[in-house]
Amino acid sequence: MMPPLMILIFNRRQMCHPGPDGSRRWAVRLLALLLGAFLSGNNRLSGSDAGSEQDAAPTIQNVLLIVSDDLRASALGCYGDPICKTPNIDKLAGQGLLFTHSYCQGTWCAPSRTSFMFSRYQGRGKRTLGEHFQNHGLYSARVGKIFHMRVPGDIIAGTDGQDVPECWTERFNSQGDEAHTPGDYACLNLNIFTDDLEGRQSTKMPHRMFVSVSIDGDGSDQPDHKTASKTIELLQEHRDERFFIAAGFVRPHYPMVAPREYFEPYPWQDMSLPPQVQNDLADIPKLGQSPSRSAKNGIDEYPDNQRRMWTAYYASISFMDAQVGRILEELDRLGLRESTAVVFTSDHGYHLGDHTFWQKSNVHVEVTRVPLIISAPGYESGRTDSIVELVDLYPTVSELAGLPIPEQVQGLSLVPVLEDPSVGIKDGALSFSNGHSWRTKNWAYMRYNDGSAELYDMRRDPGQITNLADDPQYNATLKRMHAGLSARLESTGLTIAQPKSIAPTPAP
Template identity: 40%
Template sequence: MNIKRSLSTLCILLTVFSYTVVAQKKEKMNVLFVISDDLTAAAVSSYENSLSYSPNIARLSEEGAQYTRAYSQYPVCGPSRASLLFGYYPTATGVYGYTSGREKVGPDKKSLPQLFKESGYYTARVSKIFHMGIPGDIESGSDGADDSLSWTQRYNSQGPEWMARGEGELVQNNPYGKFPVKGGNVMTIVKGEGGDLEHSDGRTAQKAIEIIRAKSKQPFFLAVGLVRPHVPFVAPREYFDRFPYQEMVLPPKVQGDWDDMPANAINYVTTKNAEMSEDQQKKAIAAYYASVSYMDAQVGKILACLKEEGLDKNTIVVFTSDHGFHLGEHDFWMKVSLHEESVRVPLIIKVPGKKSVVCHSFVELLDLYPTLTELAGIKPQSNIQGKSLVKTLDDPLFKVRDFVFSISQNAGKGGNAFSIRNHKWAYIQYGENAENGAELYDMEYDIKQYTNLAKLPRYATTVEQMKQLLRQKIQEVRDNDLSL
């Protein structure tokens, strides 16, 4: 009898264990997707910047996979976000403006969060995920150019932006006549009075924490948009203390730097056309770093809450930015340019159970869509244009791409500009046939892109090879269009 009873007990235990294993296999991982605005990889301390102070992002990179060669597909907010969220290059969608992209891709295409929503996830957006105008939509607390089909719930984080209480200063002597003295979508600095919750990003972190603590019975896809360091540079005063502007070092000024660049390569905001003094340039750099530090503190609060609630063990965390930002390199400021500082972004993916790695393969923001769907076991539409990064989580030497492809708007001069970046070369072409010029840089010996080789006879063959590679890529993207 004892033997029979023992066998019966063993069978029950095995059955319970079997059901537990099945339940664990079926348990869905949450996704916490955090995106900063206008954050260049070169301004993050876990990348190559010792001046920057971003310890929370650095800690995340030590726990996850950090990608050192991640690139935006369009160095402007609206097109970049539409590309990564719908899974298509801008040249496939035709989304080049300040929109969500929905009107271009149509009602049948599933955005990344929409796909999660339709797969049983609670999807929430806090602040800017699809395009929002900054500072306008933040000041008004509006939805901006959002996509309502993507979300179970949406939350906006209204903030005073350049009208915040505090010490304000415009560091452009020529703000193009569009804005009052203190600010707008220009390089305005506000050392704010009060704490983190006085401003949009502090309120965004607070709302994200509330959602995490609510711990819905459903698995969640929580998208958190932090607007700093996008201009205006607004943060509580304490974040500026670490960065006295007098101690800022300007990027090297190369005499005749623009002489070998096509006219269309000169960025839309420069030290010259913004009429910035040396002190103003230093103040802009210091304020950018202060804004990064403030944004990083909000990331820290959200990640701390995730851990406190025990959800870090079952939540995929992604941190990235929509594109980069120039801080005086080549006397360029802001974005739009296809040079490194404007298109290279930080990208960190932390997956429970995966070790910390650093991956040097070329990757694109477009790759987040297939990566997150594969990790979640969700099948996307077959013709999305990114490549999954899942293999790099176990093998950081795995090569995802031989090169990255980005598009821009000819620095505001009409038409499009295109770039191909591989290990050896960065090739930038203005116009589909280089009718407005081209740039070629040797990225092994000229990482800061000071010497344009495109017009030198000895590099004619290389230029032609890169032009052909670009032509093939553009055609490939357009052939693999949005048809099902």
């Protein structure tokens, strides 16, 4: 006969399916109570009696995952930005472990989010993170954007995008009017400024990436405010059961819409632009160059508008940070911080004029490096230089919650780093776009699909200005980095073109 627990797990998907009246909450609550009682004494079974001290319930009962969108790590105060005001994220960093060397795998929204929600470098695995938690008795909810949604398209429509419904017990979208929100509109690469609602760049339109809107009001009509409000509601509603709640914000993704009060601290006249180096693109291979460059998108004609892009980006971040603060304040008020692991990250970084590049979808550092903060009860706060990847989130939060780590995952648990921030668990980080990059603590190596390559000494050249791939002096380093990348690709079942500069010598 099938054990009772296995019967419950087997039937859970049917129990959670909405009935004719649309209700499924009673079944979810019943299941959570039954499984919660079992799991309290059996999360870390080792063959001894369930009532023994060794099998006591884990301190961490819940996981709150907070995901920003298009957020470059270097724009946060806790990562060293002296201008951007992010008091709530900075406070979380002071309470948890801040990872200085964390990297995404996909370099735009869809592949990155699929990657960390399945813990696979590319493509889908067998089971999402949310399904894994559900299968062990936790309530799983999404609010806002976790899997890919078109921004602004799916946000305006209030639709699910590429969401995976099996991941969630419940899911909630956060609708917003985006560029169509009344306020001071700008399309900065076209040098258009207006408060007219007609003719604004929006879904699938070619210049939507350069849109900002400074709005009146408190921002309660904005999707990120709605995401925070719904997340707070779910924390209140599920405070007495184990949960995995994922809150996905859309800012600072374009269009950069925020209340006027968040624009005011960042006068565009005070904004500094990334260093512009003469002939900077000469040593960057064609596949390594962003398709959105100042000379192609038109913003090179308006240096002041490049500064306004930074103003809007900072304003969007600060507005998003305020919503993070609302959620964390409620978590504290409910007394859940002592039992909840909080993870803050972004799907990837962003270019704002670096190398004259804008947006994402390439493997330079401002895109591949992402913020990552983990605040977990029982672990010390601090900083770590350990190399980590977003694929590591799935196994990490699983272990923190006392759950087994599925064999399908390709990431590694970061719990050893939480226990000792000086520990390193991997040699480098893998990212991909028109090829792959391999990032170690001191070096960055990019290998593109046409065999071209880039190599940077990140200690001396953190801005990745001088490509050393064709310098004979660094051939040994190039070969070492090539070997590291090849080994990681082989271990994950991926392959890519051989670099021209170190192609193997043909046999005689």
